[in-house]
Amino acid sequence: MKFTFDNNIPIYIQVLEYMKIYLISGVFKCGEKLPSVREFSTTFKVNPNTMQKALAELESMNLIYTERTNGKYVTNDINLIDKLKDEYAITLAKSYFEGMKRIGLGKADSIKYLEGIND
Amino acid sequence: MKLLEVKNLCKIFDDKEILIDINFSIPNGKIIGLLGKNGAGKSTLIKLINDLLTPTKGEILINGNKIGVETKKVISYLPERTYLNKQMRVKDVINYFEDFYDNFDADKAKKLLKDLDLNIEQKLSKMSKGMLEKVQLVLVMSRNADLYVLDEPLGGVDPATRDYILDTILSNFNENASVIISTHLISDIEKILDEVIFIDKGKIILQSDADKLRNKEKSSIDEIFRRMFKC
Amino acid sequence: MLNKLLKYDLKYMIKNMSVFYILALFFGITTRILFSLEQTIIINILGQISVGCMFAMVVNILINTIMRSWVRFRDSIYKDEAYLTHTLPVTKNDIYNSKFIQTLIFFVVGFLIILLTIFITYYTKDRWLQLKVLISTITTGLELNSTLFVISFIAIIFLEIFNAIQCGFLGIILGHKKNNNKVAFSVLFGIVAYFLSQSIVLLLIFIVGLFNSSIMDLFTSNILLDTSAFKLLIILAIIIYFLIIILMSILCKKEFNKGVNLE
Numbered sequence: 370m371k372f373t374f375d376n377n378i379p380i381y382i383q384v385l386e387y388m389k390i391y392l393i394s395g396v397f398k399c400g401e402k403l404p405s406v407r408e409f410s411t412t413f414k415v416n417p418n419t420m421q422k423a424l425a426e427l428e429s430m431n432l433i434y435t436e437r438t439n440g441k442y443v444t445n446d447i448n449l450i451d452k453l454k455d456e457y458a459i460t461l462a463k464s465y466f467e468g469m470k471r472i473g474l475g476k477a478d479s480i481k482y483l484e485g486i487n488d
Numbered sequence: 489m490k491l492l493e494v495k496n497l498c499k500i501f502d503d504k505e506i507l508i509d510i511n512f513s514i515p516n517g518k519i520i521g522l523l524g525k526n527g528a529g530k531s532t533l534i535k536l537i538n539d540l541l542t543p544t545k546g547e548i549l550i551n552g553n554k555i556g557v558e559t560k561k562v563i564s565y566l567p568e569r570t571y572l573n574k575q576m577r578v579k580d581v582i583n584y585f586e587d588f589y590d591n592f593d594a595d596k597a598k599k600l601l602k603d604l605d606l607n608i609e610q611k612l613s614k615m616s617k618g619m620l621e622k623v624q625l626v627l628v629m630s631r632n633a634d635l636y637v638l639d640e641p642l643g644g645v646d647p648a649t650r651d652y653i654l655d656t657i658l659s660n661f662n663e664n665a666s667v668i669i670s671t672h673l674i675s676d677i678e679k680i681l682d683e684v685i686f687i688d689k690g691k692i693i694l695q696s697d698a699d700k701l702r703n704k705e706k707s708s709i710d711e712i713f714r715r716m717f718k719c
Numbered sequence: 720m721l722n723k724l725l726k727y728d729l730k731y732m733i734k735n736m737s738v739f740y741i742l743a744l745f746f747g748i749t750t751r752i753l754f755s756l757e758q759t760i761i762i763n764i765l766g767q768i769s770v771g772c773m774f775a776m777v778v779n780i781l782i783n784t785i786m787r788s789w790v791r792f793r794d795s796i797y798k799d800e801a802y803l804t805h806t807l808p809v810t811k812n813d814i815y816n817s818k819f820i821q822t823l824i825f826f827v828v829g830f831l832i833i834l835l836t837i838f839i840t841y842y843t844k845d846r847w848l849q850l851k852v853l854i855s856t857i858t859t860g861l862e863l864n865s866t867l868f869v870i871s872f873i874a875i876i877f878l879e880i881f882n883a884i885q886c887g888f889l890g891i892i893l894g895h896k897k898n899n900n901k902v903a904f905s906v907l908f909g910i911v912a913y914f915l916s917q918s919i920v921l922l923l924i925f926i927v928g929l930f931n932s933s934i935m936d937l938f939t940s941n942i943l944l945d946t947s948a949f950k951l952l953i954i955l956a957i958i959i960y961f962l963i964i965i966l967m968s969i970l971c972k973k974e975f976n977k978g979v980n981l982e
Contacts, residue, residue: 374679375708376675376708377707377708379702407659410658411659538806540981541979542977542978565802569802571802573800575731589807
């Protein structure tokens with residue numbers, strides 16, 4: 370995966386978003402050990418300090434935790450992840466409806482369009 | 489103790505003030521962008537840190553030491569020109585670095601060169617400028633230094649190499665070390681910076697945490713820089 | 720660290736000088752062979768060419784040793800390579816000493832190669848005897864030991880040229896403190912340093928002359944020196960050159976330690 374960053378927004382916030390998607394989509398599962406800061410920063414191609422900051426943010430949200438000397442782990446609390454997923458899905462849905470509203474389509478029409486899409 | 493401390497530094501050349509009363513310091517473990525237009529004084533500052541110029545006034549301390557043998561042991565410097573004896577082969581240069589620098593990791597250098605498809609048997613005089621720049625970057629990043637000073641490392645390289653260079657820098661400096669990268673190509677490099685120092689007309693205009701600055705100004709470092717120094 | 724610097728300085732000189740050493744010896748040998756053959760016109764012409772080449776190489780060794788020392792000094796201390804030289808964890812004294820010793824070694828080696836070449840080309844028992852006789856006619860008149868005379872004569876020339884090389888180093892160091900026309904200033908300062916050093920040699924001999932009338936005769940009259948004065952003069956010259964070379968190297972290092980300003 371190629372990570373692109375918008376230089377107008379603090380980099381750690383963008384890394385944080387990528388990390389949230391990783392957690393929601395189960396790339397890293399509940400209780401799983403996370404790679405080191407170093408490894409993360411080479412995959413994201415960002416500064417280790419930036420990565421550290423993003424992980425600290427995740428930790429303050431209780432999505433990950435640090436086990437002394439052992440490294441960082443994904444939370445064991447599946448509810449937290451589900452809540453995150455919920456929030457994320459709502460944001461995505463909202464932005465979809467907002468977009469449809471801009472071209473003059475109401476909620477009911479918008480849902481119809483959604484149902485019409487085949488994978 | 490600060491890793492690098494610059495106090496009241498002045499450099500006058502031919503009655504021209506190239507650097508005027510520079511004061512700043514750099515802690516361990518940061519990547520710092522030294523940003524400025526061409527001729528702003530970036531290279532002069534870097535050359536003073538590396539004992540290639542003699543200050544007119546002021547002081548530079550590395551881990552509390554004045555510039556000298558001790559500071560040269562812990563600074564790994566990438567100049568903007570090729571400084572290797574062209575009569576040598578790549579492997580000779582590796583031996584050379586191993587001879588002089590206790591913190592040089594020859595195996596690492598060989599590995600990085602291999603990743604870059606560079607042949608250690610090749611003579612430097614037979615290499616293109618781009619290849620030589622890569623060899624130098626590998627040599628510099630293969631040292632286990634406290635401070636890496638990279639002068640315009642992204643000079644005339646193509647975007648693919650640019651990515652590789654940033655990658656090499658990111659994955660090879662050790663945790664307690666700091667990296668100073670001087671450049672005028674800000675947008676290419678800003679995402680890896682912790683801190684930025686803006687330098688213009690021989691003076692330091694600003695030193696700030698990169699993300700804090702982005703947050704405050706709601707724009708990229710590149711744009712902030714352009715706004716500040718409208719040409 | 721001096722030994723490591725020296726290792727690379729010597730390697731550089733070997734790379735650049737060995738071809739001249741080999742060619743000088745080669746033409747020495749071919750000359751010898753060609754002149755030992757029956758002299759037809761062709762062989763004679765080839766022999767003359769070979770002699771010419773041999774002398775060209777001998778001169779080449781002499782000039783190249785001097786020029787290379789200067790060029791190497793300037794390149795590794797003030798040009799692109801200086802960016803590496805000055806960022807090595809070595810003292811400025813070591814950098815200078817390495818160049819000094821490298822020059823000394825290659826000067827001795829070049830000298831020996833030249834002697835060896837001439838020996839290979841011309842040595843026969845008769846010529847050796849002739850040379851001996853020639854030297855002893857000079858030395859017996861002065862009541863000197865032939866061997867000592869030759870050795871001190873060579874030593875003086877050697878010290879003299881070496882002093883000139885080091886004056887070049889000082890010229891390069893001072894010239895590169897200027898912001899413009901560094902090469903021109905280097906040459907100028909080098910020449911000034913050389914003349915100053917020569918004046919000091921004369922001045923010192925003159926000062927000794929104040930206390931020794933037979934040495935003073937050197938300055939005041941045209942008559943040849945007497946034996947004891949001549950011996951004293953030789954010893955004096957060697958000591959003075961020695962001192963000047965040491966003083967000059969201290970001066971060079973002092974100036975060098977004030978720091979560089981690379982372009």
